[in-house]
Amino acid sequence: EPEVTQTPSHQVTQMGQEVILRCVPISNHLYFYWYRQILGQKVEFLVSFYNNEISEKSEIFDDQFSVERPDGSNFTLKIRSTKLEDSAMYFCASEKSRSRDTEAFFGQGTRLTVV
Amino acid sequence: SQQGEEDPQALSIQEGENATMNCSYKTSINNLQWYRQNSGRGLVHLILIRSNEREKHSGRLRVTLDTSKKSSSLLITASRAADTASYFCATVSGGYNKLIFGAGTRLAVHP
Numbered sequence: 417e418p419e420v421t422q423t424p425s426h427q428v429t430q431m432g433q434e435v436i437l438r439c440v441p442i443s444n445h446l447y448f449y450w451y452r453q454i455l456g457q458k459v460e461f462l463v464s465f466y467n468n469e470i471s472e473k474s475e476i477f478d479d480q481f482s483v484e485r486p487d488g489s490n491f492t493l494k495i496r497s498t499k500l501e502d503s504a505m506y507f508c509a510s511e512k513s514r515s516r517d518t519e520a521f522f523g524q525g526t527r528l529t530v531v
Numbered sequence: 532s533q534q535g536e537e538d539p540q541a542l543s544i545q546e547g548e549n550a551t552m553n554c555s556y557k558t559s560i561n562n563l564q565w566y567r568q569n570s571g572r573g574l575v576h577l578i579l580i581r582s583n584e585r586e587k588h589s590g591r592l593r594v595t596l597d598t599s600k601k602s603s604s605l606l607i608t609a610s611r612a613a614d615t616a617s618y619f620c621a622t623v624s625g626g627y628n629k630l631i632f633g634a635g636t637r638l639a640v641h642p
Contacts, residue, residue, distance in 0.1 A: 447628065459574065459619065459632040472629060507574060514628050517562070517579060524573035 418442045422508050422523035429498055429530055437493045437526045439508030447511040448491045449520065450483065452476070452504040459507065465491065498530045537620055537633040545641050550607040552636040554620030555600075561623045563596055564630065565605050568617045577605075577618075610640045 421440045429435050441448050450462040464471040465483055482494045491510075495502055505527050509520040537554045544550055554563070565577040580587045580596045580603065587594045593606040607614055617637050621630040 449629065451630070451632075458634045459621075459630075461629045461631065464629055505571075509574075509630075511628060517581065518628060519564070519576050519579055520628070520630060521576070522566075522574040527571070 418521075420508055420510055420521050420523035422506075422526050424526060425524065426527045427529070429528070431500060431530055432497050435495050435498055435528060437495075437506050437508075437528070439491045439493070439510075439523055440489055441491055441508065441510030442512075442521055443489070445510035445512050445521070447471075447514060448483075448485070449509040449511075450493045451507045451509065451522075453507065453525075454501075454504045462493070462506075495528075498528075500530050503528055503530045537618070537636045539636060540634070541637045541639070543639045543641065544610055546610060546612055548610055548640075550610050550614070550638055550640070552605045552618050552620075552638070554603045554605070554633055556603075556620075556622050556631075556633075557601065558622075558624050560598075561625070561628075563594075563603050564621045564623070565592075565594060565603075566619045566621060566632075568619065568635070570616070574619070607638075610638075612640050612642045614638060614640050 423438045448465040451459050453459045461474050463473040463477045480496045485491050505525045507525045508523045511518045511520050562581045564579045566574045578589045580594050591608045596603045617635045619632050619635040621632045
């Protein structure tokens, strides 16, 4: 069964460093998302991406964040200068279409720890 | 305002019992989805119910939706220890398909 894969599964980084989280969505999917979940809290929407541009972003997704689909398969989330409060689980998701019945497929997540 | 708030926050039952989790939301929706998350792991899609549907079944899962009360419930029948996880409802509204998640219900099923 096709799945969304995310790498790495766990990343530890120093405050102020740049990190890139990688995702390989399901191959025939067209809509891509990043969500994050701070430990013990709810899953929060960060950004949606379609046709090589951002469709929508949340207030969390400030200038420190960027997304890219550099090669038609990978979908990356970059945090330019990490802060302690960026520590969270980051989930990538993809969808085939935007019909009312569309199911989002999530990856296993990348646990980012900023020290 | 919060969208997709579940109750109870935690539920502890014995194997074989039924588990019912509720979700309330505030704005009109296109659909409502339930996800499961094992501790520290990814989100697994369980079931989607459209705004014009009232009830849906999938195996041991039964979901209801009451748009007049802006609420949904997830029933897991004949629970198993393997059902132990957190369960989240998530709503989709408007023209984009972003999911707005609730805080989740932590279900513990004891053998």
